[in-house]
Amino acid sequence: MPDHVWWKRGVIYEIYARSFQDSNGDGVGDLAGIRQRLDYLAWLGVEAIWISPIYPSPMADFGYDISDYCAIDPLFGSLDDFDVLLEDAHRRGLKVVLDYVPNHTSDRHPWFAESRSSRDNPRRDWYIWKDPAPGGGPPNNWISNFGGSAWQFDEATGQYYYHAFLREQPDLNWRNPDVRAAMHEALRFWLRRGVDGFRVDVMWHLAKSAAFLDDPVNPAYAEGAPDNQRILQVNSTDQPEVHAFVHGIRSVIDEFEDRVLIGEIYLPVERLVAYYGDNLGGAHLPFNFQLIHATWSAPALGRLIEEYEAAIPEGGWPNWVLGNHDQSRIASRVGAAQARVAAMLLLTLRGTPTIYYGDEIGMTDVPVSGEDIRDPWSLNEPGIGVGRDPQRTPMQWSARPFAGFSRGRPWLPLGRDFQTANVETLREDPQSILNLYRNLCALRTEWKALRVGAMKMHRAEGDLLIFERAVDDERLLVCLNLGAEARQAELPAGLGRWRALLSTVSARNAGNNVEFEDTVQLHPDEGLVAVLTA
Structure with a gap:
């Protein structure tokens, strides 16, 4: 792919649809609400918006349990509302990426109603059904990601069906070609309407062990941890066949011009990068979540950046995120001062950055307890801190009642x-x-080096993380102080003079035309971008 394609050059902005903007006063965000905020998103300077599931759903998992892949849930609006939103976004130069949930449907989906109706129904094999174990009970030891067995017994047909998440979310059988064909056609429905791409939910779950082998017990499991950590999901996820399934999805994407395929994949880097696919025929952007789980120190960040860069196959394009709808917010993880440094890191690293809504105003996790809890995972496993409600709270637009949401x-x-x-x-x-x-x-728009330039790590020790971005005759230096004390940073000698372009602290900004050469004194919690002038 050339360097100028939109999903390489620009910033993606994730919108959790229920929480972005409510237009009708029912307390839940909707498509008309997103449309009301398009001017804000254009002002912010992002390239694309990714919208969480808005399809018809019983909302057992708030839209990730889909009962119709080719419609809009009335809670969010209508297909006409979506088309208007898409048109208005495109008019402002904003791309629109939808969430695609191919691993499982709702148990209310007509496909599953047919599948569970009898063992000889033509759609029986569209889902994963197994007989009880020889002594009775579930077919194997696989555990749901939301706690408990991943197998649900169906009295009517005497078999278990598999659900990697809630029992209301039965997994599709992607080894069945009819399933693949139907799911590909759902993609085409939206691509024909003009959608610019998809983020694929739990992409690495699409292929399970064909032999349904037990997952090995996790020797490091500690009491009080989430139930799914009792086992290592080496047989229930990430099987070799998954890459053929991803390639099939990519082939559909490639039927249309200038579209993107993004994959949600929580795997170690060496397995994550396999999802770029042979000859890069997989996901354009297999989501890289390392910054979410990283120890917030210069040495740790330096190592993971270099390890990730080294692992990306030739022709692959990197990407970075600080947070999403499943993870604690960055400002809660590192504090308000370092959240500013984190923003500079995210938006200056090589690759495509994704911003989670609200991070740009420093939103933190909001305590949610008692009757306010909505997350089914939290309700299934109370008291162990797995709830995702705190990072999904409404966008804070103003000081008016209900924050203008x-x-x-x-x-x-x-x-x-x-x-x-x-x-x-x-x-x-x-x-x-x-x-x-x-x-x-x-700054990313102004400087090509930040969009597509090469990256060179200069220092990752103590509190200092310093790296360079360069292309053609542009050379930019990023200096980050990850500590709460001032630090003098030794810079590569003999390169010339640097001029400050942007700082995270108000004591220094581009208007002051601050210049330095071999050293720079960084304020506490300061991030600084500078350009080589001579």
Whole structure:
């Protein structure tokens, strides 16, 4: 792929649809709400929006249990609403990426109703059915990612069906060619409407062991950890056949011009990069979640950056994320000051960055307890901290009632800081984290080195992470202080003078035309981007 394709040059912005903007006062975000905020997204400077599932669903897992792949749930609007949103986004130069959930359907999907109706139904093999174990009970020891056995017994037909997540989410059998054909056609439905690509949910789950071998017991499991950590999912996920399934999905994407395929894959780097596919016929962007789980130190970050860069196959394009709808927010993980440094890291590393909605205003995890809990995983395994509600709370637009998100009570509680940490307030502060994100997006647009330039690590020790981005005659230096004390950074000698372009702290900014040569004094918690001038 040439360097100028949109999913290489730009920033992707994840929208959790239920929590972005409510237009009708029911407390749940919707398509019309997203449409109302397109001007904001264009102002921020992102290239594309990725929208969480908006298809018809009983909402057992808030849209990740789909009952119809080719329609819109009335909670979010209609197909007409979607078409208008897509048209308006494109008019503003924004691409639209949808969530695609191919591993499982809702148990209310007509396909599953047929499949469970009898053992000889033509769609029986569209899902994964097995007889009980010889002594009775589940066919093997596979555990649901939401706790408990991954097998649900069906009294009517005397067999178990497999569900990697909730029992209301039976897994499709991707070894069945009819399943693949139907799921490919669902992709085409949206691609023909003009959708610019898909993020594929739990891509590595699509192929399970054909022999249904037990997963090995995890020797490192500790009491109090999530139930699914009792075993190592080496047989229930990431089987060799998965790459053929991903290639099939990519082939559909390639029937249409200028589209992107993104894969959700929680695997070690050496297995993650296999999802680029042979001859790069897999996912364009197998999601790289290393920054989410990293120890926040310069040596640790330096190692993972270099290991990831070294692992990417020739022709593959890197990507980075700080958070998403399943993970604790970056500001809660590293604190408000370092969240600014993290933003600079995300938006200056080589590759495509994805911003999670609200991170650009410094939103933190919101405590959710008691009757406010909505996450089925949290309800299934209470008290062990697996709930995802805290990072899915409504976007904070203003200091007005309900944070400008809705006219009614939101489906999840608001952050207590919404009267100060909101778009309307922070937009007026030139030094806010919101304007930092915007300035970083603008910097990527202005400097080709940040979009497509090569990367060279100069230092990753103590509190200092320093790397260079370069292309043609552009050379940019990124200096990050991951500590709370000022640090003097020794720079590569003999390169020339550097001029500051953007800092994360208000004491220094591009307007001051600060220049330095072999050393630079970094403020506490400062990130700095500079350009080589001579």
